[in-house]
Amino acid sequence: MAIPVTLSLKGRALRYLAARELSRAEIERKLAPHTDDPGELARVLDELQAKGFISEQRVVESVLHRRAARQGASRIRQELLAKGIDPALTQQAVADLQASENARAQAVWLKKFGEAATDAPGRARQARFLASRGFRMDVIVRVIRGDLELEGGGFEPDD
DSSP states (O other), X not given: OOOOOOOOHHHHXXXXXXXXXXXXXXXXXXXXXXXSOHHHHHHHHHHHHXXXXXXXXXXXXXXXXXXXXXXXXXXXXXHHHHTTOOHHHHHHHHHHHHTTHHHHHHHHHHHHXXXXXXXXXXXXHHHHHHHHTTOOHHHHHHHHHTOXXXXXXXXXXXX
């Protein structure tokens, strides 16, 4: 029969961090049920952050790597803020994403639909799909209208 092992707060935090990058707020939420002393929890988190085990920048990079190809900037912004990432860092990440918003929306749309809808209900369905992925409405309209063309590996709006 196995003897139950109780992990320290630091051990639990390291186990969570070994699985994926987590923000300080996420780890704090996960560890809070395992302690009655908020001071101890703060000390553990401070120590892990000082040693570089907790990094908001790595969390942002991880989210961008996993989500940017399939989701719009507003959806990613919402996820980063929910993770407790600093609003200034979140804003910078979103600003960087907006440069490729047209291309990413076009790629998602092509993969899902492949061709423009011929009727209003079809266009509405395509718009709802892209909106649910967090793309801006001006980008959605251009994608659905077919105003974006592939030129030299990127998408540019027609004037």
